[in-house]
Amino acid sequence: MVKTNNMGFLDFVFGKKKEKRSIRLANKEGLCGIVYGSPIPQFVIDKNHTIVYWNNALAQYSGMKSKDMIGTSRQWQAFYDYERPCLADLLVDRKTSLIPRLYRGKYAKSKLVPEAYEAVDFFPKMNGKGKWLYFTASLIRDEKGRITGAVETLEDITERKIAEEAIKKHAGKLKKSKEALLVAVKNLDAEKTNLGREKARAEAILMSIGDGLVITEGKNGKILLANRAFEQIIGWSEEEIIGRSLFEVMPAQDAEGNPVLPEKRFISRVLEGERPETSTFYYRRKDGSCFPGAVTVTEIGFEGKKLGAVSVLRDVTREIEIDHAKTEFISLASHQLRDAPTAIGWCVEMLLNGTQGPLTENQKEYVEEIYRRNKSAISLINDLLNVSRIDMGVFVIEPEKVSLKEICENELKQFALQIEEKHLRVETGYDAGLPQIDADPGLLGVVFQNLISNAIHYTGEGGIIKINIKLDLAADKHKNKKIVFSVADTGCGIPLRQQDKIFQRMFRADNAKAARSGGSGLGLYVVKEILDQAGWGVRFDSEENKGATFYVNIPLSGMVPREGQTKLTRGVV
Amino acid sequence: MRESPKIMEKTKKKKILIVDDEPFLVRALREKLETEGFLVDSAADGQAGLDVVFSLAPDLILLDLVMPKMDGMAMLRKLRQDERGKKIPVIVLSNLNNAKSIDASLAAGAQKFLVKVNNSLDDIVCAVKSQLK
Numbered sequence: 001m002v003k004t005n006n007m008g009f010l011d012f013v014f015g016k017k018k019e020k021r022s023i024r025l026a027n028k029e030g031l032c033g034i035v036y037g038s039p040i041p042q043f044v045i046d047k048n049h050t051i052v053y054w055n056n057a058l059a060q061y062s063g064m065k066s067k068d069m070i071g072t073s074r075q076w077q078a079f080y081d082y083e084r085p086c087l088a089d090l091l092v093d094r095k096t097s098l099i100p101r102l103y104r105g106k107y108a109k110s111k112l113v114p115e116a117y118e119a120v121d122f123f124p125k126m127n128g129k130g131k132w133l134y135f136t137a138s139l140i141r142d143e144k145g146r147i148t149g150a151v152e153t154l155e156d157i158t159e160r161k162i163a164e165e166a167i168k169k170h171a172g173k174l175k176k177s178k179e180a181l182l183v184a185v186k187n188l189d190a191e192k193t194n195l196g197r198e199k200a201r202a203e204a205i206l207m208s209i210g211d212g213l214v215i216t217e218g219k220n221g222k223i224l225l226a227n228r229a230f231e232q233i234i235g236w237s238e239e240e241i242i243g244r245s246l247f248e249v250m251p252a253q254d255a256e257g258n259p260v261l262p263e264k265r266f267i268s269r270v271l272e273g274e275r276p277e278t279s280t281f282y283y284r285r286k287d288g289s290c291f292p293g294a295v296t297v298t299e300i301g302f303e304g305k306k307l308g309a310v311s312v313l314r315d316v317t318r319e320i321e322i323d324h325a326k327t328e329f330i331s332l333a334s335h336q337l338r339d340a341p342t343a344i345g346w347c348v349e350m351l352l353n354g355t356q357g358p359l360t361e362n363q364k365e366y367v368e369e370i371y372r373r374n375k376s377a378i379s380l381i382n383d384l385l386n387v388s389r390i391d392m393g394v395f396v397i398e399p400e401k402v403s404l405k406e407i408c409e410n411e412l413k414q415f416a417l418q419i420e421e422k423h424l425r426v427e428t429g430y431d432a433g434l435p436q437i438d439a440d441p442g443l444l445g446v447v448f449q450n451l452i453s454n455a456i457h458y459t460g461e462g463g464i465i466k467i468n469i470k471l472d473l474a475a476d477k478h479k480n481k482k483i484v485f486s487v488a489d490t491g492c493g494i495p496l497r498q499q500d501k502i503f504q505r506m507f508r509a510d511n512a513k514a515a516r517s518g519g520s521g522l523g524l525y526v527v528k529e530i531l532d533q534a535g536w537g538v539r540f541d542s543e544e545n546k547g548a549t550f551y552v553n554i555p556l557s558g559m560v561p562r563e564g565q566t567k568l569t570r571g572v573v
Numbered sequence: 574m575r576e577s578p579k580i581m582e583k584t585k586k587k588k589i590l591i592v593d594d595e596p597f598l599v600r601a602l603r604e605k606l607e608t609e610g611f612l613v614d615s616a617a618d619g620q621a622g623l624d625v626v627f628s629l630a631p632d633l634i635l636l637d638l639v640m641p642k643m644d645g646m647a648m649l650r651k652l653r654q655d656e657r658g659k660k661i662p663v664i665v666l667s668n669l670n671n672a673k674s675i676d677a678s679l680a681a682g683a684q685k686f687l688v689k690v691n692n693s694l695d696d697i698v699c700a701v702k703s704q705l706k
Binding site for chain 2: 327330331334335338339341342343345346347349350353355378381382396564567
């Protein structure tokens with residue numbers, strides 16, 4: 001049995017051999033002081049696992065006093081909740097094979113002391129909050145090499161461990177951030193590749209568009225990009241014009257040859273917030289020649305700022321040629337088509353006016369029928385020409401200050417004969433103080449004429465026609481006041497089932513065909529087209545056999561002028 | 574005043590020149606205008622028209638546009654370049670009625686543009702009279 005006092009421990013360590021005692025005594029006292037005073041917690045067991053030494057530092061750490069521990073084998077209580085061997089116990093029993101199982105992943109063979117093991121573990125029970133301990137156990141042998149016990153030294157590494165954990169955690173975080181960063185970079189690369197691909201695709205599309213495309217920056221029209229079609233149209237290569245002002249590279253002039261100032265160019269106007277209609281200017285090529293170009297400009301904005309513009313340019317030489325050819329054809333055809341009816345009309349007029357001698361009643365009737373039919377033919381020719389002009393696209397609108405009443409009265413005058421023949425009663429009502437309106441008198445004449453003509457043609461003998469021009473002071477939803485022109489008749493009306501087709505070209509309602517054989521079905525189509533293009537409106541109320549009322553809404557603002565290739569013409573009555 | 578009353582009466586009549594290449598239209602117009610008390614002469618193309626202008630000194634010209642040799646537009650321009658023709662009122666009487674022809678005629682110095690087919694002989698007489706007022 002090992003002695004249970006502290007001196008006994010030294011005896012135990014240094015042995016009791018008398019011959020060596022003197023030396024050892026001298027050492028013993030010194031050592032005793034050192035060991036007991038050591039700030040490093042340690043304990044020693046003998047080969048039977050009995051604690052022979054439990055120093056103050058360990059007592060403080062574990063809360064277990066040396067006098068209670070020495071002589072017992074309760075060393076485990078300092079560390080564990082249950083009875084189990086400590087590292088020192090395993091060494092004493094030479095059961096190092098159990099170390100891996102009991103200290104899995106936490107132990108290592110000492111590199112400094114033979115047969116010693118070290119380990120790091122967390123002891124949740126210690127000191128309330130638990131402690132991280134680094135502990136070393138090594139064997140104690142006597143002179144003959146026999147195992148007499150083992151010593152276990154502990155080091156509190158909690159602080160270090162916490163720091164390490166913090167570092168680890170931090171490092172983990174860092175690693176994660178780094179990984180995230182790498183992923184982001186990778187994504188960015190992918191995005192960049194995608195963007196690159198998108199850009200390449202967009203560029204490929206832009207470059208291969210058949211229309212000329214030029215992207216400019218700012219009000220000076222600095223060229224940033226121009227596609228192949230643009231290069232071909234204007235004769236400059238992209239390299240030659242990048243960075244230069246489009247206005248300088250491609251000067252514009254109007255149809256009369258007057259230069260178009262930069263601020264009047266579409267790009268400038270679009271950047272000023274205007275919405276100019278696409279119309280044609282003549283642009284100069286590199287070689288000095290000019291071509292008619294249609295330009296559509298779209299602004300490029302970013303966060304509300306206008307940065308530049310995308311302009312799409314089309315050389316419309318061919319279209320203009322075709323337009324000219326068409327216009328030419330129509331005007332020549334119209335000239336030829338009118339030749340015969342002109343001659344017929346004038347000759348019949350000479351017969352009817354009596355200068356060529358009197359006609360018999362019978363002759364007069366025949367000649368009058370020729371006269372009427374000739375007028376129908378002329379009217380049809382005029383309608384057809386107007387329709388073909390409308391179909392060609394743009395007819396001229398030339399507004400001037402007009403009196404609606406005057407135009408209406410003029411048109412009405414043309415029908416005096418028919419009104420008389422059919423014994424129609426025409427009642428007109430014009431509001432006092434009708435303002436003059438900016439309107440194209442020719443177009444307005446065509447509209448009024450067609451509506452009045454329909455009322456007269458489709459109203460039976462003795463019927464009533466009411467023509468009104470009234471100021472409508474009730475403002476519409478756009479707060480615009482208007483004038484309403486209306487023609488009401490007591491004629492055959494429009495059957496309900498055909499009312500939706502009444503403005504279609506060549507459409508004639510069944511009852512209208514029966515009432516009058518000569519109509520072309522073009523009049524209302526022309527009326528609708530004119531009023532639509534002038535931005536006005538036409539509507540009607542009708543009940544079959546009771547009559548029809550057509551209304552034209554005339555805004556006080558009148559018509560907006562418009563350039564065009566053709567003029568529509570009033571026909572004859 | 575040494576002229577006879579007959580000549581005086583004759584000179585009081587306004588002289589109208591019709592320039593048109595369609596004989597029957599010219600005939601109808603001429604008869605109508607003469608019935609209305611005008612003196613009428615005619616030419617079948619622009620060149621002949623100019624010759625008559627310089628010899629007859631008409632008070633008004635009714636001018637067709639589409640004609641052989643010299644068309645109406647060319648004649649109108651030449652007429653306006655000449656001192657003798659500068660001030661004679663011209664009514665263009667044509668079956669052309671596109672915007673270009675109308676604008677060009679008026680720009681070249683025509684007073685009025687009438688589309689033949691849309692105007693009766695009566696309408697034309699009215700226009701002539703109002704122009705000569």
